[in-house]
Amino acid sequence: xxxxxxxxxxxRDESEFSFGGEADIVRPPAPxxxxxxxWGDYLFYRTNPKGWHREQWLHTHGxxxxxxxxxxxxxxxxxxxxxxxxxPEENR
Amino acid sequence: MQHYSVFSLARHALSGHRDWKPAWRDxxxxxxxxxxxxxxxxxxxxxxxxxxxxxxxxxxxVLEKGWIGGGNTGRNxxxxxSNYLWDASAALYDKSLQLWEGLSQDINYNVMFSQRGVxxxxxxxxxxxxxxxxxxANRLNGVDGEVLDTAGVKRLVPFINTSxxxxxxxxxxxxxxxxxxxxxxxxxxxxxxxxxxxxxDIIENCEVTGxxxxxxxxxxxxxxxxxxxxxxxxxxxAGHAGVLADMAGFRLPIESHPLQxxxxxxxxxxxxxxxxxxxxxxxxxxxxxxxxVIGAGIDGYTGYGQRGSxxxxxxxxxxxxxxxxxxxxxxxxxxxxGIVDTSPDASPIISxxxxxxxxxxxxxxxxxxxxxxxxGWVFAHTLATGExxxxxxxxxxxxxxxxxxxxxxxxAAVAH
Numbered sequence: 001x002x003x004x005x006x007x008x009x010x011x012r013d014e015s016e017f018s019f020g021g022e023a024d025i026v027r028p029p030a031p032x033x034x035x036x037x038x039w040g041d042y043l044f045y046r047t048n049p050k051g052w053h054r055e056q057w058l059h060t061h062g063x064x065x066x067x068x069x070x071x072x073x074x075x076x077x078x079x080x081x082x083x084x085x086x087x088p089e090e091n092r
Numbered sequence: 093m094q095h096y097s098v099f100s101l102a103r104h105a106l107s108g109h110r111d112w113k114p115a116w117r118d119x120x121x122x123x124x125x126x127x128x129x130x131x132x133x134x135x136x137x138x139x140x141x142x143x144x145x146x147x148x149x150x151x152x153x154v155l156e157k158g159w160i161g162g163g164n165t166g167r168n169x170x171x172x173x174s175n176y177l178w179d180a181s182a183a184l185y186d187k188s189l190q191l192w193e194g195l196s197q198d199i200n201y202n203v204m205f206s207q208r209g210v211x212x213x214x215x216x217x218x219x220x221x222x223x224x225x226x227x228x229a230n231r232l233n234g235v236d237g238e239v240l241d242t243a244g245v246k247r248l249v250p251f252i253n254t255s256x257x258x259x260x261x262x263x264x265x266x267x268x269x270x271x272x273x274x275x276x277x278x279x280x281x282x283x284x285x286x287x288x289x290x291x292x293d294i295i296e297n298c299e300v301t302g303x304x305x306x307x308x309x310x311x312x313x314x315x316x317x318x319x320x321x322x323x324x325x326x327x328x329x330a331g332h333a334g335v336l337a338d339m340a341g342f343r344l345p346i347e348s349h350p351l352q353x354x355x356x357x358x359x360x361x362x363x364x365x366x367x368x369x370x371x372x373x374x375x376x377x378x379x380x381x382x383x384x385v386i387g388a389g390i391d392g393y394t395g396y397g398q399r400g401s402x403x404x405x406x407x408x409x410x411x412x413x414x415x416x417x418x419x420x421x422x423x424x425x426x427x428x429x430g431i432v433d434t435s436p437d438a439s440p441i442i443s444x445x446x447x448x449x450x451x452x453x454x455x456x457x458x459x460x461x462x463x464x465x466x467x468g469w470v471f472a473h474t475l476a477t478g479e480x481x482x483x484x485x486x487x488x489x490x491x492x493x494x495x496x497x498x499x500x501x502x503x504a505a506v507a508h
Contacts, residue, residue, distance in 0.1 A: 001402050002393075015403040019392040021347070040493035044345035044436045048334035050396045073348075073395045 002076060006059045007067050007083045020056030022046050023068045050074060057081070093289030096200050115281055116160075116288035121295050121317050125153045127475055128313055128322040130300050130336065132156025133165040134276070135453060135460065136328035137283035137294070138468020139475065141199070144290035146469070147476035152292045153322075154284075155315060157299035161280035164330040167430035168461040169353050169375060169387035171366055173210045173271030174235050177226045180486035180498045181439060182233040187483055188466025189270060195465055201282030203274045204380065210271035211245060213369040213415075215260045223266045230268075238267045248365055251418050259414050260372050273366060273377050273385075279464055303340040309448035310340075326451045326475045328467075331396065331431030333441075333454035342446045345492045346433045346455050349390040350400040354427040356419070358382030372411035383425065386412060390432060390458060399429040432458050437497035442471055442484040451475055452489070 002014035028034040028042055047053070053073050058066050069081040070088065082088045094100060094113055104112060127143060129136045132154045143149045172192055174185035196202050214220040223239055230237040241264045242254050254262045284294050295317070302314035303325065312321035327336050337344045359382050368375035373389035388408035391400040405427070413420045435441060435455040440463070442453045453471040456463065466483075473481040480488065486498055 014401060019394075021394075036493045036495075040345075040495075041343075044492040045343045046334075046345065046347050047343070048347050048394065049338075050332070050335050053394065055394070071393070074397050076393075076395060076397055 002078065004057065004069070004078060005081050006062060006065075007081055008063045008065060009059060012059070012062060016059060016061040018058045018060045020058050020066065023054040023056045052079065056084075093200075093285065096202075115285040116294050119153075119293035119295050121153060121155075121298060121315070121320055122293065124312075124321040125293070126151035126323050128152075128320060128325045129154045130313065130325065130327045131163075131329040132160050132280075132284070132294060132296065133163050133328065133330060134279050134283060134464035135330075135456070135467045135471070136326075137280060137287055138465050139326060139328055139453065139471045140292045140294075140468075141283050141287040141290070142469045142472035143475060144287060144292055147472055149476055150291040152287075153320065154287070154292060154294045155298045155300055155313070155320075156294070156296045159296050160284050160294065161277050164430045164432070164460065165276055165280045165464075167353065167428055168276055169377070169385050170273045170276045170461060171210060171271070171368070171375065171377065172205070172274055172462040173268050174462070175210070175212070175226065175230050175237050175266060175268045175271070176500060177229050178498055178500060179233060181500055182230065182235050183483050184466055184470070184487070185463055186233070186235050187469065188463045191465035191469060192274065193270075195279075195282075199282045199286035201278060201285060203278045203282055205272060205274040207270055207272040208365050208377075209248070209267060209269045210366040210368060211240070211248065211265040211267055213245070213260075213265045213367065213371075214263050215369070215371045216263070219371060220263050223264065227266050236268055236270050238269075240265045240267050249363065249367060251362070251416060252367070253415055253417055260369065260411065262415070271366065273379075275380075276461060279461075283464075283468070300336065300339070303336070303447070303450065305340070305447055310450040324449045324451065324475055324478075326453060326471060328453045328471065330433060330454070330456060330460060333433045333452065336454075337445075337452070340445065340447050340450060344441070344452075344454070344489075345436050346441070347394045348396055348431050348433050349393070350395050350397060350429045351388070351390045351432045351458055352400040352404060352427065352429045353385070353387040354405070354424050355379070355386070356384040356422045356424050359384065359422070362418075367415075369411065369415065372408075372415070374408040374411040374415070376412065376416070384419065384422065390434065391429075396431055397429070398431055432456070432460075434458070436492065438500040439498040440467070440487055441489055442467065442474065442480065442487045443489040444474075444480070445489060
């Protein structure tokens with residue numbers, strides 16, 4: 001089981017959290033003017049890297065707030081977590 | 093190829109079984125092939141076999157980064173069924189089931205295909221409505237199926253907990269008698285041997301590290317055993333579809349997740365069918381060795397680690413004990429994880445790609461084993477002709493841009 005550091009609640013068991021997929025996906029600003037290829041990319045296409053992955057988590061059974069994490073998809077190590085509207089420590 | 097039969101068995105018994113030949117050659121990669129198949133799992137080997145047998149193309153290499161049967165082919169729970177809701181899926185999976193029915197004779201290898209039927213349990217009124225709808229759709233597509241009530245389930249599985257106060261009350265089930273299980277290792281070995289006999293080079297310990305292209309067309313692959321040229325390349329991988337697509341320079345609508353399974357200590361015969369429950373994510377059958385083979389849903393997060401989380405195991409084992417109280421004292425022997433490439437609509441991608449001559453057969457998610465022969469059969473057609481067969485045309489990569497998804501999530505008997 002992973003040990004995930006919620007930016008608000010501190011380290012908690014993985015079972016309190018829900019995985020929310022890849023982070024930093026931006027909805028096209030004008031859907032009606034967006035072509036099918038761009039819209040399909042936004043809806044369905046994912047980076048799915050083998051290595052470090054920026055992703056979203058929800059502390060479902062805790063503070064119920066979303067945050068971002070950088071996790072390695074082979075070792076499952078979590079390098080850092082940070083609030084949705086902030087930048088991670090090392091990029092500040 | 094030496095033919096396997098009771099006579100060959102008797103003949104080899106006379107020499108103490110010391111003269112059996114390896115089932116396939118340990119081929120050295122040549123510099124060039126007509127077709128390269130990346131991935132030596134069941135699907136890749138079936139593709140090579142049907143390419144050689146049906147389409148007469150024998151200049152084929154199957155590149156496997158590990159060993160034959162070491163990937164997801166050897167990690168699944170071996171269930172074979174075709175009771176999918178949508179027409180496109182029913183056509184694909186039932187084609188596969190029809191090939192399963194003659195497979196052992198066709199490839200002269202006993203894949204121990206046992207049509208012991210599959211139950212998909214319904215625990216709520218809505219489950220039962222969905223089951224009725226799906227069974228009706230199956231029958232219209234020529235796929236066998238019946239709706240059973242609680243007593244009908246109890247007749248097939250007498251020890252299942254059907255108490256109305258159970259946490260997961262069994263209100264009924266769908267029943268596909270033609271479904272069953274097969275021996276997964278034998279499927280890989282049998283296809284490898286049959287393809288090898290038709291001249292296919294099966295190259296193990298050969299990892300693809302790059303996809304070579306010129307002017308938007310594929311020209312071959314780079315491997316850890318040197319570059320190999322080819323006119324056409326078919327990528328048939330599980331767990332690494334995104335990595336291969338990245339090498340070729342495009343993205344896929346796929347996320348890779350761990351999927352766990354485990355087997356118990358061996359028991360006397362107790363369960364002579366396969367029972368799945370989509371709502372509680374547990375499915376169980378009994379192998380010929382007597383072990384219960386138990387599978388679950390995917391872990392929530394993406395990953396390539398071939399292991400999952402304990403709470404996922406706890407979840408499906410608690411469901412198992414609630415449904416089958418007599419299993420509560422069983423000890424579990426082995427537990428493992430595989431990596432499944434899940435697509436947004438829970439259907440595979442068997443398709444052309446943005447690169448000419450490069451074809452992908454990926455994204456089978458949690459349910460690829462059942463499709464092994466059918467997947468190989470349609471992909472062989474695609475590789476031979478350059479165009480999809482009518483059966484796999486709906487499973488193109490373009491569907492994620494046109495919106496014509498084959499949405500099997502929840503609607504079918506798919507455990508997700």
